[in-house]
Amino acid sequence: MEIIHDILYVIREKGDRIRPTHILYKSNLSHQMLTEYMGDLITRGFIIEQIGKKGHKTYQLTKKGYNYLEEYSTIKKFVDSYGLE
Amino acid sequence: MVHLSASGYDVILETLFGVISLLLALMAFRVYSRTDQRQTKLFGIAFSFMSLSYFVQALFNYMIISKTHAAVCASLALPIFAWYNFLGVYTHIILMTIGLVVLTYMTLRVQKVLLLIMMLVVSLVALFFSEEHFLTVFLILSTVYFVFISIHFVKNYRKNKDKKSLLTALAFLFLLFGSINFMFCTQGEFFYTLAHVLALVAYMFILWDFYLVLKK
Numbered sequence: 001m002e003i004i005h006d007i008l009y010v011i012r013e014k015g016d017r018i019r020p021t022h023i024l025y026k027s028n029l030s031h032q033m034l035t036e037y038m039g040d041l042i043t044r045g046f047i048i049e050q051i052g053k054k055g056h057k058t059y060q061l062t063k064k065g066y067n068y069l070e071e072y073s074t075i076k077k078f079v080d081s082y083g084l085e
Numbered sequence: 086m087v088h089l090s091a092s093g094y095d096v097i098l099e100t101l102f103g104v105i106s107l108l109l110a111l112m113a114f115r116v117y118s119r120t121d122q123r124q125t126k127l128f129g130i131a132f133s134f135m136s137l138s139y140f141v142q143a144l145f146n147y148m149i150i151s152k153t154h155a156a157v158c159a160s161l162a163l164p165i166f167a168w169y170n171f172l173g174v175y176t177h178i179i180l181m182t183i184g185l186v187v188l189t190y191m192t193l194r195v196q197k198v199l200l201l202i203m204m205l206v207v208s209l210v211a212l213f214f215s216e217e218h219f220l221t222v223f224l225i226l227s228t229v230y231f232v233f234i235s236i237h238f239v240k241n242y243r244k245n246k247d248k249k250s251l252l253t254a255l256a257f258l259f260l261l262f263g264s265i266n267f268m269f270c271t272q273g274e275f276f277y278t279l280a281h282v283l284a285l286v287a288y289m290f291i292l293w294d295f296y297l298v299l300k301k
Contacts, residue, residue: 001120044121045121064119067119068119068120071119073301074298074299075116075119075120077249077297077298078112078113078116078298079116079120079122079125080241080245080247080249080250081241081249081250081252081253081294081297081298082128082238082241082253083192083237083238083240083241083244083250084113084116084122084124084125084128084191085122085124085194
C-alpha cells in the first residue's frame with residue numbers, strides 16, 4: 001500500500017505527468033519492480049500511460065488515483081486495524 | 086432468541102449490532118472501491134451477511150414479542166409465535182454462518198475460491214442435517230470460526246502494536262466469549278443476557294475503532 005501511495009504521490013507532485021525514470025529515481029525501486037507496480041497500477045485504473053510524439057512514455061493519475069491519495073490516511077488506518085493486506 | 090426477554094432489550098441490541106456491522110461493511114466496500122484489495126471485498130461481504138443476520142434476528146424477535154403480548158388475549162397466536170421463532174432462528178443462523186465462513190476465509194489469506202465454497206458447503210450441510218441439534222451445531226461452528234478469526238486479529242495486533250488493532254482484537258475476543266457463552270443459553274436467561282452484553286462490549290470496541298479510523 002505504501003509503495004503504491006509513494007508512486008501516486010510522486011506522479012501528483014510532478015504536475016501529474018511524469019516519466020518512468022523520474023519515478024524510478026524517487027521511489028527507490030528496482031527497474032523490474034517498478035515495471036511490475038506500474039503495470040498493476042494501470043490495470044487497476046490508478047494511472048494511465050501516454051506515449052508522446054518522440055515515443056517517450058509518461059504517466060498520469062486517473063480520478064481513482066486522486067481518490068486513493070486523498071483517502072489514503074483513512075484507508076490505511078482501516079486496513080491496518082483489520083489486517084486487510 | 087431461544088430465551089426471550091419480556092422487555093425486548095435483545096431487539097434493540099440486535100438492531101444496534103446490525104447497524105454497526107452494516108457501517109463496517111459499507112466502509113470496507115468504500116475502501117475496496119478505492120484499492121481493489123480482495124480482502125476488503127471479502128470483509129465487506131462477510132459483514133453484510135452478519136448485518137443482515139442481526140436485522141433478521143431483531144425483526145423476528147420483535148414479531149415474537151408483539152405476538153406474545155397478543156397471545157395474552159388470544160391463545161390462537163401460539164402457532165404463529167412458534168413459526169416466527171423457527172423462521173427467525175434458521176434465517177439468522179444461516180446468514181451468520183455464511184458471514185463467519187467468508188470472514189474466516191478472508192483471514193486465511195488464500196486465493197482459492199474452491200476453499201471458500203468447500204467451507205460453505207460443509208458448514209451449511211452440517212447445519213441442514215443436524216435437525217434438533219441445529220442450534221448446538223451452529224454454536225460449535227461459530228465458536229470454531231471465531232477462534233480462527235480472533236487468531237488473525239491478535240496476530241495483527243502483535244504486528245502493529247497500536248490502539249486500533251488492539252480494539253479490533255479485543256472486539257473479536259469478546260465475540261468469541263459471547264459465542265461460547267451462547268452455548269449455555271439453554272441453562273437460563275442469565276447466559277442469554279450475558280452473551281448479549283459480551284457482544285455489546287465487542288461492538289462498542291468496533292465502534293470506537295471505527296471512530297479512530299475516521300478521525301482526521
